[in-house]
Amino acid sequence: MTAVEELPELTFVRPLPGFGDLRRFVLVDLAPEGAGDEPVLFELRSLEDPAVRFLVAAPAAFFPEYGFELDETDCAALGLGDEADALVLVLLTLGREAGPTTANLLAPVVVNARTRAAAQIILAGTDWPVQADVVASAPSAL
Amino acid sequence: MLVLTRRAGESIVIGDDVRVVVLDVRGETVRLGIDAPRTVAVHRAEVYAEVQAANAAALAPAAGDLGPLAGSLARMARPPRPSRDAAGRTGRRMVRMSEGDQRLEQVQERIDDAHEAAEQATPDLLPQTASPADPRESAEEQGAFEPSGDDTNAGGNPSEGEDTHTPGSADSR
Numbered sequence: 314m315t316a317v318e319e320l321p322e323l324t325f326v327r328p329l330p331g332f333g334d335l336r337r338f339v340l341v342d343l344a345p346e347g348a349g350d351e352p353v354l355f356e357l358r359s360l361e362d363p364a365v366r367f368l369v370a371a372p373a374a375f376f377p378e379y380g381f382e383l384d385e386t387d388c389a390a391l392g393l394g395d396e397a398d399a400l401v402l403v404l405l406t407l408g409r410e411a412g413p414t415t416a417n418l419l420a421p422v423v424v425n426a427r428t429r430a431a432a433q434i435i436l437a438g439t440d441w442p443v444q445a446d447v448v449a450s451a452p453s454a455l
Numbered sequence: 456m457l458v459l460t461r462r463a464g465e466s467i468v469i470g471d472d473v474r475v476v477v478l479d480v481r482g483e484t485v486r487l488g489i490d491a492p493r494t495v496a497v498h499r500a501e502v503y504a505e506v507q508a509a510n511a512a513a514l515a516p517a518a519g520d521l522g523p524l525a526g527s528l529a530r531m532a533r534p535p536r537p538s539r540d541a542a543g544r545t546g547r548r549m550v551r552m553s554e555g556d557q558r559l560e561q562v563q564e565r566i567d568d569a570h571e572a573a574e575q576a577t578p579d580l581l582p583q584t585a586s587p588a589d590p591r592e593s594a595e596e597q598g599a600f601e602p603s604g605d606d607t608n609a610g611g612n613p614s615e616g617e618d619t620h621t622p623g624s625a626d627s628r
Contacts, residue, residue, distance in 0.1 A: 327496055331507035343525035353532050354525035356515070364517045367510075368525065374532035382551045390493045399550040404513040407524070414528065417513065420506040423550065435498050435506055443509045448531065 323431040326390050335359045369402040375447050381436050391425045391432055400424040415444040
């Protein structure tokens with residue numbers, strides 16, 4: 314695994330709700346060595362509290378229909394001037410007691426890939442669920 | 456807790472830069488308007504609490520390698536789309552900017568128009584999938600802005616085509 318020190322650091326312009334003042338995170342690609350595919354799964358790890366880490370995913374691989382509109386305030390907070398710079402990630406919650414793994418589509422993490430500013434955006438006025446079943450949305454057979 | 460009585464149209468100020476206006480009171484419903492700086496996120500309390508709880512639940516186990524788990528989840532992922540832009544991202548736009556920012560949209564439209572014009576001018580030279588910059592290609596692109604440049608339909612109106620040009624491909628040239 315790549316050493317944390319070598320990884321680009323994300324700075325959350327607003328802390329994740331429930332995680333106080335943690336702002337400095339790194340994104341660790343969890344793809345196996347040599348995998349050629351576009352990275353899909355990452356560990357989002359706090360640099361300030363080693364106990365805080367999340368499994369996050371690029372949602373397109375699991376939820377092809379997922380998309381949203383960022384309002385002006387959020388774009389400004391992230392310094393986003395070009396939607397192509399927006400890297401979208403969703404937090405996954407591992408299934409407890411054989412339950413399905415779920416993704417939080419209501420509050421995606423948006424990263425400005427250019428500046429590495431990040432924020433968890435709570436999508437107001439949308440119906441995206443806070444717990445979307447990852448298994449059910451994946452194709453049954455490949 | 457500080458308790459204040461306000462009527463519709465009146466407001467309160469929190470700190471130096473947050474203003475809450477009572478817009479309307481009807482029965483048990485109060486409509487509030489909030490002016491706050493961009494760094495201050497404003498949410499309905501129950502939605503914020505829901506996200507807080509979801510984040511706490513999403514905390515990965517402190518010990519152990521997430522790699523194997525990621526591997527099993529990755530097998531459920533859809534295969535990457537064949538069509539990607541030059542930056543390697545999948546072609547579809549996941550995030551759209553709010554329509555509030557007209558200026559950015561206009562800039563984007565100009566970029567898209569330029570791309571469409573360039574593609575019409577050089578139907579044979581532009582590959583279907585974006586490729587590394589080619590000197591010939593950029594020369595043709597510049598030519599596309601001059602209707603009298605050559606006898607192709609460079610001066611024609613760009614037609615509304617499929618949305619194959621992402622901002623990423625614009626950046627890559």
